[in-house]
Amino acid sequence: xxxxxxxxxxxxxxxxxxxxxxxxxxxxxxxxxxxxxxxxxxxxxxxxxxxxxxxxxxxxxxxxxxxxxxxxxxxxxxxxxxxxxxxxxxxxxxxxxxxxxxxxxxxxxxxxxxxxxxxxxxxxxxxxxxxxxxxxxxxxxxxxxxxxxxxxxxxxxxxxxxxxxxxxxxxxxxxxxxxxxxxxxxxxxxxxxxxxxxxxxxxxxxxxxxxxxxxxxxxxxxxxxxxxxxxxxxxxxxxxxxxxxxxxxxxxxxxxxxxxxxxxxxxxxxxxxxxxxxxxxxxxxxxxxxxxxxxxxxxxxxxxxxxxxxxxxxxxxxxxxxxxxxxxxxxxxxxxxxxxxxxxxxxxxxxxxxxxxxxxxxxxxxxxxxxxxxxxxxxxxxxxxxxxxxxxxxxxxxxxxxxxxxxxxxxxxxxxxxxxxxxxxxxxxxxxxxxxxxxxxxxxxxxxxxxxxxxxxxxxxxxxxxxxxxxxxxxxxxxxxxxxxxxxxxxxxxxxxxxxxxxxxxxxxxxxxxxxxxxxxxxxxxxxxxxxxxxxxxxxxxxxxxxxxxxxxxxxxxxxxxxxxxxxxxxxxxxxxxxxxxxxxxxxxxxxxxxxxxxxxxxxxxxxxxxxxxxxxxxxxxxxxxxxxxxxxxxxxxxxxxxxxxxxxxxxxxxxxxxxxxxxxxxxxxxx
Ligand code: ADP
Ligand code: MG
Numbered sequence: 001x002x003x004x005x006x007x008x009x010x011x012x013x014x015x016x017x018x019x020x021x022x023x024x025x026x027x028x029x030x031x032x033x034x035x036x037x038x039x040x041x042x043x044x045x046x047x048x049x050x051x052x053x054x055x056x057x058x059x060x061x062x063x064x065x066x067x068x069x070x071x072x073x074x075x076x077x078x079x080x081x082x083x084x085x086x087x088x089x090x091x092x093x094x095x096x097x098x099x100x101x102x103x104x105x106x107x108x109x110x111x112x113x114x115x116x117x118x119x120x121x122x123x124x125x126x127x128x129x130x131x132x133x134x135x136x137x138x139x140x141x142x143x144x145x146x147x148x149x150x151x152x153x154x155x156x157x158x159x160x161x162x163x164x165x166x167x168x169x170x171x172x173x174x175x176x177x178x179x180x181x182x183x184x185x186x187x188x189x190x191x192x193x194x195x196x197x198x199x200x201x202x203x204x205x206x207x208x209x210x211x212x213x214x215x216x217x218x219x220x221x222x223x224x225x226x227x228x229x230x231x232x233x234x235x236x237x238x239x240x241x242x243x244x245x246x247x248x249x250x251x252x253x254x255x256x257x258x259x260x261x262x263x264x265x266x267x268x269x270x271x272x273x274x275x276x277x278x279x280x281x282x283x284x285x286x287x288x289x290x291x292x293x294x295x296x297x298x299x300x301x302x303x304x305x306x307x308x309x310x311x312x313x314x315x316x317x318x319x320x321x322x323x324x325x326x327x328x329x330x331x332x333x334x335x336x337x338x339x340x341x342x343x344x345x346x347x348x349x350x351x352x353x354x355x356x357x358x359x360x361x362x363x364x365x366x367x368x369x370x371x372x373x374x375x376x377x378x379x380x381x382x383x384x385x386x387x388x389x390x391x392x393x394x395x396x397x398x399x400x401x402x403x404x405x406x407x408x409x410x411x412x413x414x415x416x417x418x419x420x421x422x423x424x425x426x427x428x429x430x431x432x433x434x435x436x437x438x439x440x441x442x443x444x445x446x447x448x449x450x451x452x453x454x455x456x457x458x459x460x461x462x463x464x465x466x467x468x469x470x471x472x473x474x475x476x477x478x479x480x481x482x483x484x485x486x487x488x489x490x491x492x493x494x495x496x497x498x499x500x501x502x503x504x505x506x507x508x509x510x511x512x513x514x515x516x517x518x519x520x521x522x523x524x525x526x527x528x529x530x531x532x533x534x535x536x537x538x539x540x541x542x543x544x545x546x547x548x549x550x551x552x553x554x555x556x557x558x559x560x561x562x563x564x565x566x567x568x569x570x571x572x573x574x575x576x577x578x579x580x581x582x583x584x585x586x587x588x589x590x591x592x593x594x595x596x597x598x599x600x601x602x603x604x605x606x607x608x609x610x611x612x613x614x615x616x617x618x619x620x621x622x623x624x625x626x627x628x629x630x631x632x633x634x635x636x637x638x639x640x641x642x643x644x645x646x647x648x649x650x651x652x653x654x655x656x657x658x659x660x661x662x663x664x665x666x667x668x669x670x671x672x
């Protein structure tokens with residue numbers, strides 16, 4: 001079967017499902033087959049109701065006793081309660097936010113229920129188990145996928161199953177048999193099938209190993225290409241003390257020593273014909289933008305163009321505004337392109353860029369990839385914020401010259417990994433905060449102190465402060481313990497007054513988000529409630545309080561990043577970590593230090609490498625399977641294999657090179 005066929009060929013996928021799948025980036029059969037589970041769950045041991053014990057995972061087959069009962073509790077949250085019985089006894093189950101279950105099931109239905117048990121009040125119950133009619137077919141290890149609204153795990157599993165059966169083992173293995181034999185790698189169709197429908201733990205491990213191996217080998221080949229693409233054909237961007245002094249005179253502050261050091265490292269790099277490939281790491285608020293602007297300034301002085309890419313539109317706008325202010329008294333032309341740039345404006349801007357009239361281009365990754373034609377691109381800067389970026393800059397399609405590249409990241413990465421991804425001399429660290437900043441005072445706040453905190457907030461608002469409130473993303477399966485942003489928003493409206501509070505959420509259009517952000521920056525209101533997806537990177541100097549709801553749900557590094565959003569001015573800033581229980585040891589370190597590297601080490605120690613940097617968080621968005629920390633050993637092994645292959649097995653290397661180039665080439669800026 002041709003895997004480039006649309007997912008519509010799968011039984012059960014009509015236009016509606018196809019549209020949902022497209023939200024997950026799934027369009028073709030290949031996309032679907034390579035849509036990797038984020039986790040697996042074991043359906044619990046099958047028992048009689050009598051044998052259920054608290055805090056275990058079990059499956060039962062039982063009859064529904066009485067009709068399900070649907071209740072609305074707190075804002076927007078629904079509870080559906082079921083009673084089940086078998087010959088040995090009765091048990092209840094509670095489902096949060098799945099009101100439709102009441103319509104789907106009735107008294108007397110035979111069902112298969114699987115999930116975790118706990119004691120609530122005095123009774124044993126299942127909380128948010130999975131439920132299906134009948135005796136239950138799917139048992140054992142079940143894949144759990146990242147989903148989008150309207151698509152359930154169950155449906156996704158069914159789709160995967162039929163996709164696997166219609167595709168009939170038609171993935172072509174990129175590895176020849178002898179290669180697979182040499183490194184003990186299973187056949188690709190076997191692996192893809194077992195990733196989705198694992199027969200057991202061992203098979204799953206075999207499948208994972210092969211797919212991770214493949215991914216890391218290609219990744220390493222892409223890295224090798226980057227290294228070998230150092231054709232010494234980058235433009236020499238020369239600076240001197242006059243240029244440096246001009247730049248310094250545009251700043252309203254004195255550089256920190258760390259900024260100074262990094263700026264001379266960058267200036268040194270870009271003056272050479274070897275393309276710079278530098279990672280600049282520094283905590284949130286350490287002032288990474290300044291060295292980046294300096295590089296852009298030097299570039300413009302050398303009559304070359306530079307581009308800065310930000311992960312979100314809000315951040316792109318912030319950089320743009322900042323650049324306009326910084327370069328106000330120069331002849332440098334700056335343009336911004338984002339998702340909300342109108343077609344007409346865009347056409348005009350693109351013409352200016354292609355014609356060489358624009359010196360600096362700022363925009364979002366999404367908009368700039370692939371689509372912008374530069375006249376003389378000399379420098380590419382990527383702001384990764386909360387990721388640690390290893391974008392494959394080698395993949396730039398350039399006709400004559402290679403631009404220099406600089407990546408800014410606020411996520412500290414373990415040194416061993418940084419050294420694999422970058423050369424020792426290619427890492428710059430800003431390990432010093434601008435002076436005069438008071439460290440953010442951090443407190444863990446239990447529910448019993450919530451109303452005291454609101455009193456405090458009221459006083460702070462009255463004295464002109466602004467407040468961020470961040471809530472975790474609520475998934476359907478979440479229990480009552482989690483406060484949704486809507487809920488928090490409504491409560492704050494009641495306590496602090498409606499006109500003082502606004503809500504920003506993921507489902508809003510970019511323009512709506514921008515309007516709210518602009519208003520917040522303008523101090524049109526005082527409290528902004530949002531989920532983390534939105535804005536980890538915004539600069540609102542007047543914001544001095546960060547409240548994080550259900551802080552126990554966040555990783556330490558993430559909390560630290562969020563906290564970095566406040567305390568940018570001279571005024572004392574506070575961070576309140578809201579928790580049901582105040583004895584959460586893990587969060588303690590945040591109350592004791594503001595050092596991001598320390599906190600991330602602690603995170604690594606506490607959570608283990610597995611969760612510390614999932615490929616999502618790490619920003620290596622192109623890695624679906626591998627986790628660079630957890631799979632560090634395999635990363636190293638495949639690196640050696642790639643090296644050896646480059647010399648020993650040219651035909652295979654050439655073939656894999658092409659695949660790697662496509663797979664990891666997510667930045668294709670064309671250069672004249
Ligand atoms: P980052 O991108 O590393 O999080 P930014 O570059 O956005 O940090 O800088 C954070 C804030 O600190 C900005 O408002 C910036 O103007 C200010 N800033 C940067 N460097 C200095 C400095 N040396 N002295 C004082 N303020 C600075
Ligand atoms: Mg920044």
